Amino acid sequence: MGYGAVRTPTRGRHWLWPAMAVLVAGALLATRSQAGERGQNRPGVWWYVPTTAKVVALTFDDGPNPPYTGQILAALTEAHARATFFVLGRQVVRYPQWVRAEVAAGMEVGNHSWSHENLRHLSEEAIRQELQRTQDAVHAAAGVTPTWMRPPYGAFGPATVKVNRALGLSMALWSWTEDSRDWANPGPDAIVRRVMGNLQPGDIVLFHDGGGDRSQTVAALRIILADLEAQGWRAVTLTELLAASDTGASSPGVKISRSTGAWASAPRSR
Numbered sequence: 003m004g005y006g007a008v009r010t011p012t013r014g015r016h017w018l019w020p021a022m023a024v025l026v027a028g029a030l031l032a033t034r035s036q037a038g039e040r041g042q043n044r045p046g047v048w049w050y051v052p053t054t055a056k057v058v059a060l061t062f063d064d065g066p067n068p069p070y071t072g073q074i075l076a077a078l079t080e081a082h083a084r085a086t087f088f089v090l091g092r093q094v095v096r097y098p099q100w101v102r103a104e105v106a107a108g109m110e111v112g113n114h115s116w117s118h119e120n121l122r123h124l125s126e127e128a129i130r131q132e133l134q135r136t137q138d139a140v141h142a143a144a145g146v147t148p149t150w151m152r153p154p155y156g157a158f159g160p161a162t163v164k165v166n167r168a169l170g171l172s173m174a175l176w177s178w179t180e181d182s183r184d185w186a187n188p189g190p191d192a193i194v195r196r197v198m199g200n201l202q203p204g205d206i207v208l209f210h211d212g213g214g215d216r217s218q219t220v221a222a223l224r225i226i227l228a229d230l231e232a233q234g235w236r237a238v239t240l241t242e243l244l245a246a247s248d249t250g251a252s253s254p255g256v257k258i259s260r261s262t263g264a265w266a267s268a269p270r271s272r
């Protein structure tokens with residue numbers, strides 16, 4: 003068998019994989035454009051808030067996590083910016099002082115479950131315990147009760163929506179173009195580009211203060227806050243973002259439709 007006879011089919015297979023990747027990417031893009039460029043809002047579930055005001059909600063998941071939570075709070079406070087922290091109950095009981103510090107600095111605290119389980123794999127009762135324990139821990143630490151929750155990995159089903167309604171929680175995911183992917187430590191510049199490159203009014207931006215060394219998040223945040231100010235953006239809490247909605251939604255009260263349509267999972271994240 004000649005050399006070329008081996009090469010040709012090998013080269014053929016090399017063509018196949020990029021072609022398949024393009025097909026898959028095309029299908030994903032088609033799905034997303036049907037759902038909207040930024041996410042798939044539905045009653046009680048927010049991916050962004052429709053508004054023409056230059057406001058954005060910066061959100062930080064998986065904390066509190068010293069020293070990064072404190073460094074992020076300092077950066078936000080210096081920039082006169084506000085944000086929302088989606089805390090884990092198990093972290094709240096370890097570091098209640100940092101939840102108090104978040105509230106004292108004018109930030110909003112949301113519920114990111116107790117233990118960061120995928121809620122799609124839990125029973126309704128287990129989901130209720132994950133969320134209620136965290137509500138109680140935040141209240142014990144800082145005297146406030148969250149009105150927003152974000153499911154770990156952005157994964158949820160009808161049971162989570164049902165429990166949210168019972169607990170008075172609205173769900174906040176994040177805008178599809180505003181996943182900073184900071185957890186992958188891609189470098190502060192990459193984080194800045196991802197966030198600022200596609201920013202639209204009413205976007206919800208996903209960062210993490212927990213889950214590891216978040217030095218890059220802190221460094222990127224300082225640049226992002228300066229850029230936001232220079233470009234006339236205001237960083238607000240989720241409740242403030244909703245109040246800026248053009249469609250008159252003014253409170254995070256949970257409004258659930260009877261629709262039992264397929265409940266989507268968010269893009270993969272921590």
Ligand SMILES: [Zn+2]
Pocket residue numbers: 063064114118154155272
């Ligand atoms: Zn998380």
